[in-house]
Amino acid sequence: MLTELEREGVQWVQIDEPYLATNVTADEWKLVENLYRRIREQTAGLRIMLQTYFEGVDDFEKITSLSVDGIGLDFVHDGGKTAKALEQSGWPEDKVLGAGLIDGRNIWRADLDAKLEAIRRIAAVVPLERLILQPSCSLLHVPVSTRAESGLDPVVRGALAFAEEKLDELRILRAAVRQGEQAVEAELAASREALNAFRLLPERNREDVASGLRQLADIPDSRNRPFSERFELQRNKWQLPPLPTTTIGSFPQTPEVRQARLKWRRGEWNDAQYEAFMKEQIEACIRLQEEIGIDVLVHGEFERTDMVEYFGEKLDGFVFTRNGWVQSYGSRCVKPPVIYADVAFVQPMTVKESVYAQSLTDRPVKGMLTGPITILNWSFVRDDLSREQVANQIALALRQEVLALEKAGIEMIQVDEPALREGLPLKQEDQDAYLQWAVKAFRLATSGVKDTTQIHTHMCYCEFHDMIDAIRSLDADVISIESSRSHGELISSFEQHDYDHGIGLGVYDIHSPRVPSVEEMSDMIDRALRVLRPELFWINPDCGLKTRGLAETVPALRNMVQAAQAARAQHFQRA
Template sequence: MVKSSVLGYPRIGENREWKKALEAFWAGKLEESELHTQLQEIRLNHLRKQQEKGIDIIPVNDFSYYDHVLDTAAMFGIVPKRFAYTGSVVPVSVYYGIARGTKDAAASEMTKWFNTNYHYIVPELNEAQPVLTENRPLQAYREAKEKLGIEGKPVIVGPLTFLKLSKGYKATETDAWLDRLLPLYVQLLQELESEGVQWVQIDEPILTTKLSGDDLQRLKTIYVTIAAKVPALNIMLQTYFESVDNYNDIVTLPVKGIGLDFVHGLSGNLSSIKALGFPQDKVLGAGVIDGRGIWRAALGEKLGLLEELAELVTAERLIVQSSCSLLHVPVSTDRETKLPSELKDALAFADEKLGELVLLSTAVSKGGSAIAGELKECDRALQVLKLSNARNRKDVQDAVALISTKQPERSKPFAERHTAQQKKWQLPLFPTTTIGSFPQSAEVRKSRQLWRKGEWSDEQYAAFIREQIDIWIKLQEETGLDVLVHGEFERTDMVEFFGEKLEGFAFTQNGWVQSYGSRCVKPPIIYGDVAYKDAMTVEETVYAQSKTTRPVKGMLTGPITILNWSFVREDITREQVAYQLAYGIRQEVEALEQAGIGMIQVDEPAVREGLPLKEEEHANYLSWAVKAFRISTCTVKDTTQIHTHMCYCEFHDMIDSIEAMDADVISIETSRSHGEMIHSFEENTYKLGIGLGVYDIHSPRVPAVEEMTDMIDRALHVLDPKLFWINPDCGLKTRGYEETISSLRNMVEATKLAREKYTAFV
């Protein structure tokens, strides 16, 4: 009988119970003991669900109190020195301090988990003396067995992936760090082996990226050592998000199973197996159900693929799996009562994917006739969506085909635009601004709910939004900011807001996924052709501008970010969808300009996360991503200043593409990475306007003036002062009122000091 398994399950709960528990604890409304109790119940419910669905091999230790990479670091006692941690088991207060910062210590850096929208906390090795503080996988295994009778599969972040994703050591120290960490992994696995654990999933997604010869030797050292020290334990060496390049090096490792992605890495992985075979002493974890997408699987095609793999590998050595953890998709479609039937019938969230896995494992074992009814229903649902009016908008397709054949360019180069813009705006040295959003208080959220429920009229809601704009325009002026924003109080989410106003989108009621920590997002679904309807942001922006003599930026989300932060249709290419989005955003840019708004910010924080894992695919992606941005912004006048924003990614390898976007001003996160972004500009020149964020908005702490001054000074060693802006790292939506005002005042004070220091040299 072919078995089924998943690589991980969403943590957040059907009603985001996980998020609510964490935030109640952080707010001091929940005792630590109650936090543990509530999270255990959530965790056990997830295991019960998988058990009831019929999953054969259920993962444990995929649950987290914040982030699985942070869990691994804490398990090994790797805590930054600034948190003054001593002892063995890392307490919850220190654990959350690393993630969120404390009054006295900045949070650790946060960045994207490969090419997904999930963020992990970057481990800081530095002077750490790692030790196994507690065996979390063993605790999770025992809990599942004792409470539910489940023979769980502990999930662990692999040594090579953990090391490659960490910071705080030199390349020459890599082997020394491996020598410190590997014995701890061995100790952990030996304890699991002694407990009688049957399978352990060791996640090594780093194997789908480009590895050096030294890294391949380290990989071999790791798993040869583990095999020698823990001979009785079945290791499933798990890869995902792409195909593996070094197939032979990986499948010859002394492990019991190899997990491969047959969704996003289908072509490469399948061709490798066909050309080079698969070892007869190993089990193949076949990731055929998309762990990142929300579309119903074409079961007939998946069954055909599994039958082909069964011939190559043999059915008894096959486990039917998700392509990656289901962490990246919503929990269930059960409560989605408002979606069009043609769309809902074509969706599969985490729980539905569990059912697909069980169906496919049954079909491979018993033949396709065992699921004939399900196959027929699947084909019908997918065909209905394919033929729908939403996916066949000839007006959109023709217009986008026309604009995408031309090279989008501003009418004049940046140097000439900059001169014209300076003459128009008369901005001081080091202009100050924010990224766009201001705190969305409970009052703001409640007003939106009242309006959405119909308890408030459109007029009442619009009046409330204007009141908030009035308050924050005045506060920005009092604080001393040079370029203002309206605050985005009418917006739920920077992608959802625009999706609601464009055609071709659909929105779930409960389609939440974890982005970072307790931050959950509800990505829109791009299921049809994207079309512009009416002005989306003009009313609020024009109102804000009427309340001040200082410039107010129009605030839009860029096409690539909307693309990368949405669940996207799969019947056309992502490039085609990006151009449809760009055409829609262009029409809004033009509407803002026509309404008298002369500074327009088109945010693209998610450009880098869409970068393919394979280096050979980078150039093509960046080419059409840059083109989409320029389609959005190229038609404005020379004096109209285009801003953009990017955050929490490593940009050092795409500086040229950022410059090619030709935005007049770009703001980039700097502070949480402790200024490492500045190093990119020490090695690469940048000739356009730029603002490197001088404080971290994801932490509740108020940074001191001196901290920001240090960041400004370092940046000005490598950037042109005449083109330098000063701003926070990101939007301030999630922050509180007092901390926002205090932080911005300190930022303005740091700017004043910088102007006094540098004016004579400009």
């Protein structure tokens, strides 16, 4: 491929190697050195730009000695390591440096004065003719342009920089370096003014939120009793059958539900009409679950669009863009909320729907919340505080919601953390610290309840075999894990690690419209019960049902309940 490009007259080819910013072993470095030496030998006329990003490269001397013509390094997310290594080791005379100075993963305007100072430090080592100014990574992680965001507060909008604005920042920096700062003084001044106005916003400097963070040491982040004692209290309270069945939370959002929400947002329906429609949907959902025979019910989440956006709209500290779309995976795009200020609880967010659902049935109904780490990791986050501090702000706000649910009589509460692993740092030496504060944030949000109140959580979208200890440390009474597509791998994890809390391994894959048979689900249950204690095992789908249709959801849940009944007969014959 490279030979063909060279033959067609291409001068430069960029090869992305973000893996080199992880913990690269000595053997892997030997492989990389050999590969790029062979590339150089076979395409001597082609210039190779090797790009790394998302972190700093540990072995600076090894990467700078590779047989390439240029190397791109991340000067934003490296903790300052790259600039130090550059000053200590120098830069090879035969290579170009791509200095990733503008944050390609977040949406905030850069402090151009600080960036100019960074360029001066770099230029003291690398001549300008061999220096390229660039984003820290690809700009696919940010929206295209702020031009359409006319609905935002002008001060907030002025602090934003999407892809086009980031390229403009690079243009300004280049002009300041090449022509002198006086050539772009007006633009530099405008940038300073916008940043200063944003930093001084009262909602970014709330004393009540700061006071809450200062008092974290006085707020318990653990339950009153260990799980073994809570388990007995909860079993006596709830009187659930062995291998209880439940779902993850959301039920199919039909075109009628989406249309109703659109009418309400446009003002075509008033609040009373919309609330009446939602009550109809909740009641139908409760009746359906009762008829199918599910043991622990949910209200269906028909009032919610995105699981993070819904809570961001109800908490202080968030704003929402009109066209801030970014690629999530494949052809799927999302529009992340923006955490621009201090996050704080305003009023109950989920109590009304949960209490109404519980009033319709004698079976327990779970309250449903999105956890602090998922809200953090699926938002654009302010960059003047650490992610840990922001996570704790969110956790304290959610703690009030959890207590409000409990006070209203909702004593099974699910706090979902599907994105817990997504925030895991690339470097192994940083991962334990992240997991410690992430677990603490979850526990801050959930630990204030009574021992008989059952805390559930849910995780999906990733593998968990190497973080079982952190999952256990969450101290959730019940965790459900997406496992239908990697069931064997997860089962083997539990063969090596004892798990002594309630757990539900998803028994069927909701991402497919196919309805699995009772026999298939029974096989999944049997495999799990070989390594998990039956009295702790729950039976559930592997994820929420929002994107599915009722035509496949209802028969799949019926089969799941039948599989649970068969497993009870097999494993709890005396009961």
